[in-house]
Amino acid sequence: MKGKNALITGAARGLGKEMALVLAKEGCNIIINDIEAMKEEALKTVEEIKKAGVNSEFIAADVSDFESCKKMAEEIKGKFEKVDILVNNAGITKDRTLKKMVPDEWYPVINVNLNSLFNVTRNVLEIIPDGGRVINISSVAGISGNFGQTNYAATKAGVIGFTKSLAKEVGKRKITVNAVAPGFIKSAMTDKIPVEMLANVLELIPLKEIGQPEDVANAVKFLASDDAKYISGMVVRVDGGITF
Numbered sequence: 560m561k562g563k564n565a566l567i568t569g570a571a572r573g574l575g576k577e578m579a580l581v582l583a584k585e586g587c588n589i590i591i592n593d594i595e596a597m598k599e600e601a602l603k604t605v606e607e608i609k610k611a612g613v614n615s616e617f618i619a620a621d622v623s624d625f626e627s628c629k630k631m632a633e634e635i636k637g638k639f640e641k642v643d644i645l646v647n648n649a650g651i652t653k654d655r656t657l658k659k660m661v662p663d664e665w666y667p668v669i670n671v672n673l674n675s676l677f678n679v680t681r682n683v684l685e686i687i688p689d690g691g692r693v694i695n696i697s698s699v700a701g702i703s704g705n706f707g708q709t710n711y712a713a714t715k716a717g718v719i720g721f722t723k724s725l726a727k728e729v730g731k732r733k734i735t736v737n738a739v740a741p742g743f744i745k746s747a748m749t750d751k752i753p754v755e756m757l758a759n760v761l762e763l764i765p766l767k768e769i770g771q772p773e774d775v776a777n778a779v780k781f782l783a784s785d786d787a788k789y790i791s792g793m794v795v796r797v798d799g800g801i802t803f
């Protein structure tokens with residue numbers, strides 16, 4: 560993957576950062592996207608990535624905003640010319656049972672997790688060359704649903720529909736489009752789960768442990784590689800077997 564350019568959204572920290580570090584080790588130049596408020600953390604991530612000997616830059620943009628993504632795509636075109644690998648990773652949760660959920664918990668989650676796929680991919684597609692890769696981060700919640708996550712699960716199921724449809728549209732250009740659906744992965748998101756609830760979750764996971772960020776990043780690396788050139792429209796579950 561030496562010399563390829565990868566854009567990862569929401570990559571200042573968490574799973575996106577891990578994906579960035581893993582792809583950098585493969586020789587990819589990395590464009591870190593995140594919101595302006597994450598600038599400090601994003602710049603630290605960029606410095607860590609550069610240690611792998613690749614080019615890296617932080618480009619701030621709000622993926623829930625079409626114009627912001629348009630500006631980001633123009634900036635990338637000027638500085639990097641093309642995006643060989645696009646990872647739509649940015650995501651948020653605002654959990655509440657539907658009975659109590661308010662519009663301020665519904666709409667932002669739809670905007671950041673789902674409308675972002677249109678905003679980013681629509682603007683970046685023209686600089687993805689033939690043979691490129693689009694990898695969208697879904698979740699097992701989008702496959703099985705999850706208590707208190709009607710908003711989040713709806714977006715993550717939407718990510719899968721988007722992935723399969725775009726795979727059909729861009730296949731003729733040898734661009735593959737796949738989704739990765741993580742289960743419970745050690746992260747800021749899962750650190751919020753109360754200890755007793757986590758014990759119950761571990762019982763349900765055949766591998767009896769929570770996943771690590773590199774487990775997700777390694778699946779992304781495979782889908783981004785030439786080894787996965789004949790795989791498109793798929794959802795790769797990285798969940799210790801919790802949903803099969």
Ligand code: NAD
Nearest residue numbers: 569573574593594621622623648649650698741744746748
């Ligand atoms: P995280 O909160 O650590 O990282 C998400 C990043 O997205 C943050 O840096 C945040 O600033 C950024 N972001 C938020 N809104 C944004 C916006 N409008 N524009 C640009 N960037 C924005 O979360 P994470 O655990 O690393 O999750 C990454 C992805 O993986 C998400 O899509 C999440 O839904 C998915 N996922 C995570 C888990 C898990 O267990 N952690 C499980 C399944 C799916």
